[in-house]
Amino acid sequence: MYLNVHSQYSLRYGTMSVASLVEEAAARGITQMALTDINNSTGLIEFMRECDEQGIKPIAGIEFRRDKRLLYIGIARNREGMRELNEFLTEHNLEKKPLPDRAPSLVNAYIIYPFWYPGELNPNEYIGIRFDELNKLYGKDLKALKDKLVALQPVFVLDKVEYRLHEYLRSIDLNSVLSLVKPEDKCLPTDMFLPPGQMEAKYSRYAFILDNTRELMGRCVMDYPRGRINLNRRTFTGNKKNDRELLEKLAVSGLEYRYGKNNKEAQRKVRHELKVIYELDFCAYFLITWDIIRYSTSQGYYHVGRGSGANSIVAYCLRITDVDPIELNLYFERFLNAQRTSPPDFDIDYSWDEREDVQDYIFKRYGSQHTALLGTMSTFKDRSIIREIGKVMGLPKPEIDSFTDPRKAAENRNNPTFRKITAIYERMSDMPNQRSIHAGGVLITEEPITYYTALDLPPKGMPTVQWDMYEAEKIGFDKYDILSQRGIGHIKMAVKLVEDNHQRKIDIHQVKAFMRDPKVNAQLKTGDTIGCFYIESPAMRQLIRKLDCEDYLTLVAASSIIRPGVASSGMMGEYIKYHHAPETVNYLHPVMKEQLEETYGVMVYQEDVIKICIHFAGMDGTDADILRRGMSGKYRSKKEFDRLVERFFSEAKKLGRPDDVVAEVWRQVSSFAGYSFSKAHSASFAVESYQSLFLKTYYPREFMVAVLNNYGGFYARYLYVHELRKAGARVHLPCVNNSDSIVNISGIDVYLGFVGIHGLNETFINLIPEDRRENGCYVSLEDLIKRTGIGLVQVVILIRVGALRFTGKSKKILLWEAHLLMGAKVRVSNEPELFAMEAKNYSLPVLENTRLENTYHELELLGFPVSMSSFELLQTNYRGEIGANDMINHIGQKVKMVGWYVCEKTVRTKTGKLMWFGSFLDVEGNFFDTVHFPNTTTEYPFTGAGCYLIEGKVVIEFGFASIEVFQFGKLQILNNPIID
Known part of the structure; x- marks a missing residue:
């Protein structure tokens, strides 16, 4: 009771x-x-x-x-x-x-x-x-x-122990020490x-x-249906017969668009898929996804269709995806088979600035009572909660800091306070902490969703259910993933800039032509892919170089083997080795050759794992599908995963597979857990990569401007400015008479936008170019002040960044004038003056700015130098013994190099020690990479941006040279003359 x-x-x-x-x-x-x-x-x-x-x-x-x-x-x-x-x-x-x-x-x-x-x-x-x-x-x-x-x-x-835990939870919630939590703020x-x-x-x-x-x-009876039932919207048109007829009509029409009228194989596959879709009652799911695409296309939005649904030829014909399942020999039955109870995933990516409108359409089209975003539930797993527990215990900050310092791990183990904090943390770690919003999941339901949940409204969000994707699936809801990414924004804007700058329209969906383009493939092979979706990171560029990747199919494989599951199992190295020498492949078992010859016996995709579980271990399709879900992070049950391990071994033994081979195959299978991609997913990524790569190859300046205007990608902003210069652009500092809020381009001239200036108010970021377009260029500092009403602090920022250099006056003179003008309280006027009154002229001493002063202004206000390069800022003229392009001639030799820091990646070895991978540019602007083993990381750490002197040995792996670092440190730069 x-x-x-x-x-x-x-x-x-x-x-x-x-x-x-x-x-x-x-x-x-x-x-x-x-x-x-x-x-x-x-x-x-x-x-x-x-x-x-x-x-x-x-x-x-x-x-x-x-x-x-x-x-x-x-x-x-x-x-x-x-x-x-x-x-x-x-x-x-x-x-x-x-x-x-x-x-x-x-x-x-x-x-x-x-x-x-x-x-x-x-x-x-x-x-x-x-x-x-x-x-x-x-x-x-x-x-x-x-x-x-x-x-x-x-x-x-x-019990009493959990009551104490409750008190800690309340203290964390109220951001208060334990002793100050009032009785009314906790339970009895x-x-x-x-x-x-x-x-x-x-x-x-x-x-x-x-x-x-x-x-x-x-009198209370929870008369809910028990077990998982289909609670999604059941029809698109209003009845299932019409749904079936519409889906068939759309598929047949799309079939002709994609394959022409006489492709017998495509016709056969479409008929087969439609039959399975009808039988599993997934027509509405396909049609609603098609409807979302139809709307977004009508608005001129560009999308990328990913997820397991990209295995479907029907999805390809409905233009949900641009991945050709026949060309890639995709394994449709793996995703849609008689055992499957939920439809395949469709991940639809839009540009970051278009997704919200697509979501708004879905809510309006399918009704607010039947539509909601999917929630997530974060837990206390983040070890930062140790800091929170310390705070509510009232511990001083230095002591709390020591508990989170990995260098004091051994000392902390014997500290009774730390042991108490750890005990509390372990009890708390899996508990839900707060509800949030899923990255892009949308639910569309048959009956009002409030039968199953109340709805939240997260900040800047839309109505959101109070449970996560795992619970949604158990209840009977399947999500539509409407996602956003900046890569699509890059492509969309670059296409527009090419049209404006070159009067050429590009059909960016003609991906097959890009894949056959020798110039595009040559660019791919060199790893010159900065700014390109999914293939610009140091690890991906290295892999492309090691594979000599110069075609779509190899890039599809690369998009998957870069994932941690393949890489950590050692199978990435095996794949690269066999890619260069396929005749040397030693298959573990004839079934591996039969099922995985395309990937040299290496399990690269989710489908590969499923094939091996079915054909090597004799598992049925249902268990294989559950295993696949475990590997993709979409199934929570460790108990279920452990059951499959046992079943894998027992069924393989029944088939007479050798024990040692079974153990090794399972090692490879289990290494994929949580990390593997489906082949269709990798193929979708590779399609977008080729679209980016085409634009970078033929229109590198427009492409890089688009990358900057969509807030970059993997790297800091200055690297994309560097790429612009490599592409022949003249990069100009922001200018009130030439710049817009974002970066603009005309011919080879690129003006940085006002958005990138630290401290500049958003009002003036937009107002300055708007007023200029309406009323003409600014003729003086005073004119700018009068027309925009800008204040002294904001004017000073513009002067220091060089945005008023059109006046021909030095920054120091402009700063004097600004203080004099603003002190006299210049009258703001948006109306043209009948008689323009000239400002008084004052006789000032010669006040010039040096390049070094300007560069320090740029570092402060833009975050990177424009007037001088990082190398010119160095106190030393030494630039190293060799450059990046000469490394291949010094394999095994000890060398010294000077590099401009690009990025670093920290990883832990199997023993838990820290090691780093670094990326640098030499004085010629060419990339080189470094490896920092644990024996050097403590003594020679990274210390942020700048130029480093690097000493180490040149090593090579699959034709890719890098530096194994012995010692390195940041070089001193010229003193700031403004401070001096």
């Missing part, structure tokens, strides 16, 4: 998971209880599943609080009542209205007020009384209340399950209260 039970989903309040909560209740003989988490219904369906397993009657509800104060508890009579409670909470969440003191009148839900509630009660309303409040009934006339009192025994914690030490029989004993003098409680709970 527990009407007020809380799980960990009462965030930073409850301590028990739903599973442990129900398990504990069953152990105590509890036969019915109500889950009423604070201001959420996250655990609703999970709670019913767990109760069904334990033979407990589940009742659901919500505890409503405002500013931490309990207002009332809603108990659902049935699923309609739960919808009413969810909709009430949703209304206040979405409209950001505070919850009212009085609950609304609900038809299918009961409301329980705390004992102090004095108001008149409706028929569906009750007053809950705790056992420690029963003394307040003494001597009272209970006639009016007798039928309205119910027993209220809140449950927040399991007695808010837990009572020993069997104790509830009845405590209320024995008021048995009618228990009778009322039993009667109320007896």
